[in-house]
Amino acid sequence: MLTDSQRKTLNFIRVYIANNGYAPKLQEIAEGIGIRSRGVVHRYVQALVDAGYVENTLGKHRGLRLREKTGLAGQIPFLGRIAAGKPIEAIPEQDEISLPNFFTGEQQFAVRVVGDSMIEMGILDGDIVIIESRDTAKNGEVVVALIDNEEATLKQLEHTNEGLVRLIPANQKMEPMLYQPEQVRIQGVLVGSLRRY
Amino acid sequence: MLTDSQRKTLNFIRVYIANNGYAPKLQEIAEGIGIRSRGVVHRYVQALVDAGYVENTLGKHRGLRLREKTGLAGQIPFLGRIAAGKPIEAIPEQDEISLPNFFTGEQQFAVRVVGDSMIEMGILDGDIVIIESRDTAKNGEVVVALIDNEEATLKQLEHTNEGLVRLIPANQKMEPMLYQPEQVRIQGVLVGSLRRY
DNA sequence: AGAATAGAGAACATTAAGAGAACTTTCAAG
DNA sequence: CTTGAAAGTTCTCTTAATGTTCTCTATTCT
Incomplete structure (x- = not known):
């Protein structure tokens, strides 16, 4: 001591x-x-x-x-x-x-990211992201969303003025996608990431 | 009670x-x-x-x-x-x-990165990087290098054919820098990074 | 009223922090 | 190789901060 x-x-x-x-x-x-x-x-x-x-x-x-x-x-x-x-x-x-204390919080899980869809936010293919389980999120937050109950994706969330949900990748080569609110179920919100070289 | x-x-x-x-x-x-x-x-x-x-x-x-x-x-x-x-x-x-066991290895330390010089490798301003203390590194590895015994910097390492040392930022807006080998002391090698949102 | 809880603060003992002298060893300049 | 300044080591002494133990007061709850 x-x-x-x-x-x-x-x-x-x-x-x-x-x-x-x-x-x-x-x-x-x-x-x-x-x-x-x-x-x-x-x-x-x-x-x-x-x-x-x-x-x-x-x-x-x-x-x-x-x-x-x-x-x-x-x-x-x-x-x-x-x-x-x-x-x-x-x-x-x-x-x-x-x-252990760096990522503190309730109800978290981790997934490995495959693909470059969030590369401009510094999340690379192979990174592990820490997600906090929640079913709501604010504009601008990055979420794990389940689309039509079958596809999971990691994107930035935006509720449009028209009442739709836009999921925005952080990659110029990809296009944002628009969905009806009932198509999109939010599984959690990005709270951290880690990477090993 | x-x-x-x-x-x-x-x-x-x-x-x-x-x-x-x-x-x-x-x-x-x-x-x-x-x-x-x-x-x-x-x-x-x-x-x-x-x-x-x-x-x-x-x-x-x-x-x-x-x-x-x-x-x-x-x-x-x-x-x-x-x-x-x-x-x-x-x-x-x-x-x-x-x-606790995600980053295993000898003689590690952590520093917080200030600036965007490694942004294209997914290391953002404010990220914490894990460095393994070593005094040698291979081409392509990202190192903490000490230049002229006074500046510390985080860059990708390259030994040129002319026997010089090139330190390469991961940022198009910045130029790689060339040094005499005796100007550059390698303090450690990047082994991981973490980020909290 | 009585008991339990909360808080202030004085008094004391001990730990930790710091100064600095005296001594030994290392190291670099002659 | 010699030598002296600088660095490391070992001390004793002093002071400041912290932990400990009290007593006293106020408040809340039964």
Whole structure:
């Protein structure tokens, strides 16, 4: 169980290594977390070593290395934001992503997307999308819709002024389709997506 | 049987831990449930301990732990494949996806992408990408690269025949960039992405 | 009225954070 | 190879923050 300062220290080390490729000096850590004493930093680092997050080559300059902490599955260190042309920018407050907690919600299911119909919204062939089971949706939401009780499709929803339902693919090569409301049954609404390379 | 305030306290602790991965301080609980007195919070927490909902490491900061099963979370029913114009097609071998085990691998970290430079590969502004720490990559892989030891960027990698390194954005509006090999340090390789709507 | 619940806040004990001195080791410039 | 500055290590001391234990007051419900 890390203390606040220890966690802050670990986070700084991770971001530093991601940005520089080598470990920080104690002095740099001190400045990074906003204190002055190298001795104090050393104490925090030692705690991280004891807790298994970090390895230390004793005495060597920049001798810290990150260790794979084999704790709970699905916890991934979150470093911050990456924008082209800048170093990775740390975000205080959040230092880990919990995959189980990332998609929280009631009544969800997952499907694998086949085809390119939503490619312009960044949903590619093979992606897995997380859907929240619902039978209604607002304009603009992306839904899993069942058409004529036989075809399922993932499209953006629009209720037209004429009382019809339009299902809009995110792909210039495809045309939106118009349906009578009773033809279309909404099965759920898109709440997330994930992809593995 | 918990009182209203005790339930409120328990709920706050659950949400806090789910969001942060560690327990709140009494002061934070107090603010969270809208009161001022740490002493009162302590009384509620003690009641939760007595009722078996929570464990406490005496005296330690952030020493609370939930006694609930947290391991089962993160399973989402997997219905199969959805292709426009067909029913959802069940895949017999798999009926659940396990979020904690979705990204398995050594030395991973996550960053939030800022900007549209990879938009044509389905990585949008705000997406979170999972990176596996490595210092080498093959042609075609998407990497976090450190340029001149100061800029970090997410681009597709290509080693040219001339021995140079090309970093290619997935965005027609942006140009690939050529670098000397010693200018570019590879920090990791893209292995996954996730997005929440 | 009496009991249960809620809240404030003082007082105290302990933990955690931080400064900085003193010492040892590493490392790079001569 | 030598040497001195810089880095890592080990301390002691101080302070700030947090958890713990009280007492007191108010409110609600039976």
